[in-house]
Every structure is written in C-alpha cells, then in structure tokens.
Amino acid sequence: AQSVTQLGSHVSVSEGALVLLRCNYSSSVPPYLFWYVQYPNQGLQLLLKYTSAATLVKGINGFEAEFKKSETSFHLTKPSAHMSDAAEYFCAVTGGSYIPTFGRGTSLIVHP
Amino acid sequence: EAGVTQSPTHLIKTRGQQATLRCSPISGHTSVYWYQQALGLGLQFLLWYDEGEERNRGNFPPRFSGRQFPNYSSELNVNALELEDSALYLCASSPRGTSGSEGKTQYFGPGTRLLVL
Numbered sequence: 001a002q003s004v005t006q007l008g009s010h011v012s013v014s015e016g017a018l019v020l021l022r023c024n025y026s027s028s029v030p031p032y033l034f035w036y037v038q039y040p041n042q043g044l045q046l047l048l049k050y051t052s053a054a055t056l057v058k059g060i061n062g063f064e065a066e067f068k069k070s071e072t073s074f075h076l077t078k079p080s081a082h083m084s085d086a087a088e089y090f091c092a093v094t095g096g097s098y099i100p101t102f103g104r105g106t107s108l109i110v111h112p
Numbered sequence: 113e114a115g116v117t118q119s120p121t122h123l124i125k126t127r128g129q130q131a132t133l134r135c136s137p138i139s140g141h142t143s144v145y146w147y148q149q150a151l152g153l154g155l156q157f158l159l160w161y162d163e164g165e166e167r168n169r170g171n172f173p174p175r176f177s178g179r180q181f182p183n184y185s186s187e188l189n190v191n192a193l194e195l196e197d198s199a200l201y202l203c204a205s206s207p208r209g210t211s212g213s214e215g216k217t218q219y220f221g222p223g224t225r226l227l228v229l
Contacts, residue, residue, distance in 0.1 A: 032213045036220070043116075043202055043220040044155075051213035090155070094216050098143070098208060099168060102155045 002027045002093050006103035014111050019063075019078040021106050023091035026072060033074040034092040034100065035065055044090060050074060061085070086110045114139065116205050116221035124227045125193050133188040133224045137205030143167075144186040145206070145218060146178060150199040158201075161186055162208050193228045200225050 007022040025031060032051060036044040048059025055067045065076045074091060088107050092100040117136045125131050137144050146158040157170040161180035169176075175191040184205075190197055204218035 032216050034217070041223075041225070043118075043222045044204075046217065046219065049213060049217060098206070098216055099145070099157055099160060100216070100218065104154045 002031065002095050002097065002101045004091050004093050004101050004103040006089075006091050006106050008106055009104065010107045010109060012109040012111065013081045015083055016080050019076070019081045019085065019108065021076040021089050021091075021108065023065075023074045023076065023103060024072055025074060025091070025093040027093055027095040029095040031093045031095045033065075033067065034094075035059065035063070035074075035076050036090045036092065037061075038088040038090065038105075040087075047076070047089075081108075081110050083110050083112065116203055116219055118201075118203050118221040118224050120224060121222065122225050122227070124229065126229050127193055127195060129193050131190045131193060131197075131226055133190075133201050133203075133226070134185065135188070135203030135205075135221060136185045137203075138207075138219055141205035141207045141219075142184055143206045143208040144180055144184065145204045146186070146188050147202040147204070148172075148199045149202055149223070150196070155202070159188065190226070195228050198226060198228045 003026045005024045034049045035047040038044050048057045050067045058064045063078045088105045090105050091103040094100040119134045143162040148156045160168040178188040180186045200223045202223045203221045206218045
C-alpha cells in the first residue's frame with residue numbers, strides 16, 4: 001500500500017523568499033518519489049525524482065528535494081522564489097505498483 | 113524528442129453524448145495512463161494500458177473505457193456524458209519495460225479539457 005500527504009493546500013511566499021513544500025509518504029516497499037509542477041491550464045511537468053541513488057535530489061528550475069527515510073518525507077525546496085514559480089505542485093509515490101499515488105497538490109502563491 | 117500529445121485541447125459536449133479523447137505517447141513508451149482532474153479533486157487514476165492491453169482501472173463506472181493501438185497511441189471514450197464528467201483529462205506515458213525508476217516515471221501531456229453542458 002502507498003499514500004501521500006501534502007501538508008498545506010496553499011503556501012504563500014514573497015518573491016526571493018525560501019520555498020518549502022511538504023510531502024510525507026507511506027509505502028510498504030522502498031519507494032520512488034516524484035515532484036511534478038502544473039501551470040494553469042497545462043499538464044504536469046516532472047520537476048525531480050528520488051531513485052535511491054542520492055538522498056538530495058536536484059531538479060529543474062532550481063528546485064531540490066531531500067529524501068528522509070526516518071521521517072518518511074520528501075519535502076521540496078527552492079532557496080529564492082520567483083514569480084514564475086507560482087503553480088500547483090504535486091508529490092507522488094510509487095512502490096511495487098506502476099500506478100503512482102498523487103497528493104492533493106499544493107498551490108504556491110508568490111507575492112511581489 | 114516529442115513529448116506526449118493529446119487531442120483535442122478542448123471539447124464541449126452535452127449530457128448523454130459520447131466523447132473521444134486521444135493520446136500519443138513519447139516514442140518508445142509502451143504504457144499509457146489516463147487521469148481525470150476535476151476541480152478540487154486532484155488527480156484520479158482512470159485507466160492503464162500497456163502493450164495493447166488494459167492492465168488496471170480506477171474506481172470509475174464502465175462508461176469510461178478506452179483502448180491502445182498497435183502504435184501505442186490510446187483513446188479514451190466516455191459514454192452517456194454527465195455534468196460531473198467536466199474535467200481536465202490527462203494522459204501520461206512511461207517506458208514500462210525499462211528497469212529501475214525510469215520504467216515507473218510518467219510523462220504527461222497537456223490534457224484535454226472536457227466541458228459537459
């Protein structure tokens with residue numbers, strides 16, 4: 001069984017501030033973890049993925065995420081937010097299944 | 113390399129009609145997944161096709177069906193449309209036969225927005 005919880009349906013930050021989007025997962029087998037971004041009226045774009053090669057994963061657009069097994073977390077961060085980062089972010093987990101379980105999404109709002 | 117493509121981008125139907133949505137996966141990908149993204153409900157898994165066969169389906173009624181063609185493109189059919197079928201329908205593909213994480217990484221298309229009046 002697998003599940004994902006994204007804490008906070010909305011996160012608001014000022015431009016230039018740290019972005020932190022939280023994701024906790026559960027999986028009965030070692031997981032693969034993903035972060036996707038969705039801009040308005042578009043599909044999902046893969047930001048980064050955890051594959052067990054390294055616990056700190058760097059993705060596109062300056063985002064990174066750290067896998068913490070003891071905390072069953074895979075939080076997404078970016079040191080300095082840009083206005084263009086405003087979007088919906090989805091965390092997903094897949095373990096033994098080929099069908100990922102997605103979180104409900106977190107809407108990132110960036111204020112000038 | 114071309115990404116996942118979907119057509120049409122928008123579709124307007126009336127209640128009771130049928131809708132057909134199409135998806136072309138990334139070249140070399142054999143698996144196609146369909147999701148429904150209704151307002152406020154997140155991504156709901158609909159169907160998974162691989163190598164021409166339906167491998168799994170989500171908790172949706174039988175009026176949601178589809179198929180995968182020999183070139184791995186796929187079609188989603190929704191019969192007897194209801195107002196609550198209005199949503200963004202997303203298609204994703206993955207190279208299922210590839211080992212490790214890549215075989216389980218899904219790449220999404222831009223979606224088809226279906227509006228049922």
